Amino acid sequence: MNEEYFSHLTSEEKKILIDKGTETPFSGKYNNFFDAGIFICRACKAPLYESNTKFNSGCGWPSFDDEISGSIKRYDDFRGGRIRTEICCAKCDGHLGHVFVGEKITLNDTRHCVNSLSIQFKSYNNLDRVTFGAGSFWKVENIFKNKSGIYMTSVGFMGGEIENPTYDEVSRGDTNHIEVVDIFFDSSVITFDELLKIFWFNHDPTSLNRQGDDEGSQYSSVIFYYTKKQKDYSKKAIILEEKKRKNKIITKLESAKIFYRAEEYHQNYLVKNNLGNYSP
Ligand SMILES: [Zn+2]
Numbered sequence: 001m002n003e004e005y006f007s008h009l010t011s012e013e014k015k016i017l018i019d020k021g022t023e024t025p026f027s028g029k030y031n032n033f034f035d036a037g038i039f040i041c042r043a044c045k046a047p048l049y050e051s052n053t054k055f056n057s058g059c060g061w062p063s064f065d066d067e068i069s070g071s072i073k074r075y076d077d078f079r080g081g082r083i084r085t086e087i088c089c090a091k092c093d094g095h096l097g098h099v100f101v102g103e104k105i106t107l108n109d110t111r112h113c114v115n116s117l118s119i120q121f122k123s124y125n126n127l128d129r130v131t132f133g134a135g136s137f138w139k140v141e142n143i144f145k146n147k148s149g150i151y152m153t154s155v156g157f158m159g160g161e162i163e164n165p166t167y168d169e170v171s172r173g174d175t176n177h178i179e180v181v182d183i184f185f186d187s188s189v190i191t192f193d194e195l196l197k198i199f200w201f202n203h204d205p206t207s208l209n210r211q212g213d214d215e216g217s218q219y220s221s222v223i224f225y226y227t228k229k230q231k232d233y234s235k236k237a238i239i240l241e242e243k244k245r246k247n248k249i250i251t252k253l254e255s256a257k258i259f260y261r262a263e264e265y266h267q268n269y270l271v272k273n274n275l276g277n278y279s280p
Contacts, residue, residue, distance in 0.1 A: 025060025028116025
């Protein structure tokens with residue numbers, strides 16, 4: 001261990017990174033945190049995890065299903081009368097947590113269970129964000145997820161009245177939340193206009209509260225914008241689309257509200273359940 005990497009840490013951080021401690025579950029600042037960026041080692045600042053590998057395992061600690069190549073060292077850990085695999089930062093050897101496989105939560109089937117106190121988040125300021133509602137969020141996420149220039153997608157709820165809604169609550173239709181896909185994208189690779197084209201093409205923006213067999217206000221067509229530029233582009237695009245379709249576009253255009261990430265089993269749902277070839 002190179003001590004200079006650890007000298008700036010607080011005593012709480014040292015307890016985790018040097019003495020291999022564990023923070024109290026659900027207490028860490030990154031447990032329920034899903035912004036786009038990179039997580040670096042709190043001690044030596046080496047990049048460890050991309051935020052698009054982060055998921056909510058429900059365990060109470062930040063969970064990632066993959067590491068940045070070469071960033072993590074694994075050790076057998078026999079403490080506590082069981083065999084676990086300890087994970088440490090490859091550069092400074094600071095303790096991060098443990099890694100588990102075979103829980104079948106994400107496609108990678110791996111959970112890096114990491115202490116919030118071992119890591120530090122750096123936001124990707126070059127990414128833009130937009131949130132779309134266009135019917136069942138399973139389908140909408142699947143349409144956008146693997147397009148080049150899209151860094152990260154998450155499904156969830158926006159625009160309703162209650163905090164932290166569950167899927168069941170939204171499905172009852174009385175919370176006024178809309179099923180949405182939250183998208184972080186690199187506009188030098190895929191422009192907002194191109195995203196709008198995909199949005200229009202893949203749902204019916206003329207049918208109120210209905211997409212195919214899915215009926216209810218949670219399936220509203222909506223663009224939640226984050227900038228004035230997105231708002232202006234969307235207004236123009238709606239006019240163009242009305243001309244093209246010779247029909248009224250009922251898509252709502254609203255400023256983004258709080259995004260509530262849906263339960264983990266809804267994330268990447270179609271691919272996880274071998275239904276991923278859906279592509280209208
Ligand atoms: Zn480190």
